[in-house]
Amino acid sequence: MNNTTYTLITGASSGLGKEFSIQCAAMGMNIIMIALPGSHTDLLAAQLTREYEVEVKVLEFDLTDSRLLVEKLNELMTEFDITFLINNAGIGGTVAITExxxxxxxxxIQLNVRGTVLVTQTLLPHLLKHKKSHILNISSMAAFTPIAYKTVYPASKxxxxxxxxxxxxxxxxxxxxVSVVYPGPIMTNSGVSTRIVEQGMKGRIGLLTTTEIVMTSLRQALAGKGIIIPGFWNRISHRLMSMLPTETKLRIVSDAVKKEMAVS
Structure with a gap:
């Protein structure tokens, strides 16, 4: 093991994970990017190496393969000195549970729940060896209330x-x-962007770019803050929603999702 430290980012090829990779590299961090096979993460890695003169290691495999995951992480810990873990990989979906x-x-469940726990638990003894290290887990504003037609996703968050x-x-x-961030709506792809725009002003409240979310998340996580809610309106929304009975906020949010499904 050398004396150069690394930041490990899961789900690093797109969305927030890609932005975490870019901003961490811009801050001078060496990076280990984990993504699905066929994600072409090596192209982004090469760009980051050229632009920011940092070391970038790429591994492409499925995090839901628990045996392979632990095997790869053990290999990484023998070769690289990891001081920052960003558990970003996750998946969701909007559909009636019967469909x-x-x-x-x-x-x-495998990716959002088991994957996050396995990566964290496996790397933790390694992280504890350092005088100072960080874990940043990506939750969601959806974690604050159950949501119909999403059911499993907010439960996982x-x-x-x-x-x-x-x-x-x-x-x-x-x-x-250890820090946890709760992003609100993000324009991560054309499908998500279309649904947000169709909701009008209501859908755009709390909307932040991946750049803004990652910038806030990194700054506050490295400062040691535990709970991170990027965006003024998202923090206001969380406070207001926390005052409502669970049944009321469940109905409000679920009705919005149902309308979103109707126009998509």
């Missing part, structure tokens, strides 16, 4: 929230700082 396949439901905050308290007297 969703068992495979798609299981995929959400609520798990990430609970897991992260419990782990933060458990590691309170160590050098590992």
């Amino acid at each position: 969703s396949s068992l495979e798609s439901i299981d995929k959400i 609520a798990f990430i929230s609970s897991f992260s905050l419990g782990l933060r308290e458990e590691l309170h007297h160590t050098g590992v700082s």
